[in-house]
Amino acid sequence: MKINRYQDISEIDREAKKDYIDRHSAFVHCEDNAKAGEKFKVKVQVGDEYKHPDDFDHYISYVQLWDGERFLGEANFTAGTMGNAPTNVEVDFYIVPTKNMKLMAHAYCTKHGLWQSDEIAVSVS
Amino acid sequence: MKINRYQDISEIDREAKKDYIDRHSAFVHCEDNAKAGEKFKVKVQVGDEYKHPDDFDHYISYVQLWDGERFLGEANFTAGTMGNAPTNVEVDFYIVPTKNMKLMAHAYCTKHGLWQSDEIAVSVS
Amino acid sequence: MKINRYQDISEIDREAKKDYIDRHSAFVHCEDNAKAGEKFKVKVQVGDEYKHPDDFDHYISYVQLWDGERFLGEANFTAGTMGNAPTNVEVDFYIVPTKNMKLMAHAYCTKHGLWQSDEIAVSVS
Amino acid sequence: MKINRYQDISEIDREAKKDYIDRHSAFVHCEDNAKAGEKFKVKVQVGDEYKHPDDFDHYISYVQLWDGERFLGEANFTAGTMGNAPTNVEVDFYIVPTKNMKLMAHAYCTKHGLWQSDEIAVSVS
Numbered sequence: 001m002k003i004n005r006y007q008d009i010s011e012i013d014r015e016a017k018k019d020y021i022d023r024h025s026a027f028v029h030c031e032d033n034a035k036a037g038e039k040f041k042v043k044v045q046v047g048d049e050y051k052h053p054d055d056f057d058h059y060i061s062y063v064q065l066w067d068g069e070r071f072l073g074e075a076n077f078t079a080g081t082m083g084n085a086p087t088n089v090e091v092d093f094y095i096v097p098t099k100n101m102k103l104m105a106h107a108y109c110t111k112h113g114l115w116q117s118d119e120i121a122v123s124v125s
Numbered sequence: 126m127k128i129n130r131y132q133d134i135s136e137i138d139r140e141a142k143k144d145y146i147d148r149h150s151a152f153v154h155c156e157d158n159a160k161a162g163e164k165f166k167v168k169v170q171v172g173d174e175y176k177h178p179d180d181f182d183h184y185i186s187y188v189q190l191w192d193g194e195r196f197l198g199e200a201n202f203t204a205g206t207m208g209n210a211p212t213n214v215e216v217d218f219y220i221v222p223t224k225n226m227k228l229m230a231h232a233y234c235t236k237h238g239l240w241q242s243d244e245i246a247v248s249v250s
Numbered sequence: 251m252k253i254n255r256y257q258d259i260s261e262i263d264r265e266a267k268k269d270y271i272d273r274h275s276a277f278v279h280c281e282d283n284a285k286a287g288e289k290f291k292v293k294v295q296v297g298d299e300y301k302h303p304d305d306f307d308h309y310i311s312y313v314q315l316w317d318g319e320r321f322l323g324e325a326n327f328t329a330g331t332m333g334n335a336p337t338n339v340e341v342d343f344y345i346v347p348t349k350n351m352k353l354m355a356h357a358y359c360t361k362h363g364l365w366q367s368d369e370i371a372v373s374v375s
Numbered sequence: 376m377k378i379n380r381y382q383d384i385s386e387i388d389r390e391a392k393k394d395y396i397d398r399h400s401a402f403v404h405c406e407d408n409a410k411a412g413e414k415f416k417v418k419v420q421v422g423d424e425y426k427h428p429d430d431f432d433h434y435i436s437y438v439q440l441w442d443g444e445r446f447l448g449e450a451n452f453t454a455g456t457m458g459n460a461p462t463n464v465e466v467d468f469y470i471v472p473t474k475n476m477k478l479m480a481h482a483y484c485t486k487h488g489l490w491q492s493d494e495i496a497v498s499v500s
Contacts, residue, residue, distance in 0.1 A: 001378075001479055001491060002444055037208055039215070054221075056306035061328055061446070069377055069488035071436070075200045075216070076326065078311055078360055083162055083221030090164070091200070092217035096179075096208030104376055110328055113444035116376060126354055126366060127319055128251075181431035186321070186453055194252055194363035196311070201451065203436055203485055229251055235453055238319035241251060287458055289465070304471075324451045325466070331447050333412055333471030340414070341450070342467035346429075346458030 003106075004115045009049070023050040026063060026107035026117035034097045034124045044075075044105040044117075046089040054082035057110065060089040064106040067097075079110075097124045128231075129240045134174070148175040151188060151232035151242035159222045159249045169200075169230040169242075171214040179207035182235065185214040189231040192222075204235075222249040253356075254365045259299070273300040276313060276357035276367035284347045284374045294325075294355040294367075296339040304332035307360065310339045314356040317347075329360075347374045378481075379490045384424070398425040401438060401482035401492035409472045409499045419450075419480040419492075421464040429457035432485065435464045439481040442472075454485075472499045 006025040009018040029043040044063045059079040065072045075091040105117040131150040134143040154168040169188045171177055184204040190197045200216040230242040256275040259268040279293040294313045302310055309329040315322045325341040355367040381400040384393040404418040419438045434454040440447040450466040480492040
């Protein structure tokens with residue numbers, strides 16, 4: 001199964017391709033360090049500089065958050081949750097880590113398949 | 126089907142019952158007013174003054190966010206996401222409203238069933 | 251929150267109303283008796299005599315199966331899974347009962363909200 | 376992210392490894408041919424010759440069905456749906472194809488990560 005990955009868009013010439021890659025890519029935003037046993041916020045956002053449609057036949061229907069091979073959570077949406085206009089889908093998960101993590105997110109676009117974020121290492125002490 | 130509801134725990138005498146009701150109840154936290162077409166943050170939290178276990182056989186497995194009869198999103202967890210210790214499950218949804226909303230959340234406990242929050246009216250202009 | 255229920259459509263005069271109620275209602279189909287510890291098939295079907303659209307802005311996005319207050323499973327779909335034509339959404343769950351059950355299903359239509367099936371009693375011995 | 380795959384267990388010597396691989400692997404069972412516009416049954420089963428536990432800290436929490444890069448559906452379970460005893464998780468999806476498909480399933484074990492089935496080609500005419 002093909003899982004798409006982010007590419008550094010500053011190295012891509014064609015505007016349409018920059019847009020396509022950026023708006024589908026999942027990004028994990030969180031602190032680099034966490035305290036074991038304390039609640040820790042992790043934002044998953046889809047797209048960075050470019051927005052994704054929220055059309056009935058073309059929207060982000062779910063994001064998942066993973067720590068390596070361990071599933072942490074999933075958020076599901078329907079078309080219209082984002083007002084049927086282009087935007088960056090976001091969700092904040094709150095997790096409680098007990099050891100170092102390698103966080104990674106998946107985002108699924110109903111037209112352009114599954115996209116995987118870069119992995120973010122979090123030190124937990 | 127029985128859907129449990131929050132009761133004002135200040136009016137409940139028995140400590141165990143206060144705890145039981147509070148830690149299972151879903152709460153919607155957001156501003157009272159939103160701008161049409163702009164991203165709007167809605168926190169769903171389970172429990173307020175009391176914490177809920179995150180045991181393998183007893184945890185909050187999902188929360189849903191509704192606007193009246195309209196489903197906006199769902200977040201799923203597995204036991205362990207909250208470090209296997211008592212806490213208040215939280216998730217922040219970001220939605221884009223287009224008209225007035227009546228937000229409501231569901232939370233499901235794998236031992237004690239489905240719990241529905243109070244409804245929060247949001248004026249959208 | 252309003253949860254819609256099946257009504258006996260033979261007692262409804264207006265054809266449009268029969269159609270509306272029937273095509274949204276969830277039905278649980280299974281044997282009346284099950285053996286404890288053995289796999290047991292439970293079909294959830296949406297609609298009986300009338301079909302529901304599978305349009306991008308109007309489709310059945312999820313069904314849930316419950317035993318009383320206990321969540322057993324959920325199936326999620328996206329528009330197009332049913333070929334974008336009217337049909338009866340179906341899913342077969344396989345569960346392993348250990349005691350008597352009261353099975354009930356929910357179905358969610360992206361335009362017309364949440365619908366709850368009648369409850370089906372299953373004797374488990 | 377590591378996604379595990381089925382290996383032909385007849386070529387594996389060690390019994391524990393045969394068991395580990397077989398009981399986690401997802402299998403897609405369906406006809407080789409389908410009629411466009413007609414409902415088509417697709418069974419997803421986890422494990423073939425070996426059973427998987429349904430323990431609170433070790434169970435199959437979800438399966439997904441894909442047609443190439445297109446998500447068709449997902450079924451979620453909680454521990455206990457399979458009676459807390461070893462078994463093969465099963466779910467029957469009903470889809471309506473419009474063109475040739477390459478069906479594939481994912482299964483997630485809460486202890487041993489994500490497993491991907493072989494791809495099944497279905498001719499649709």
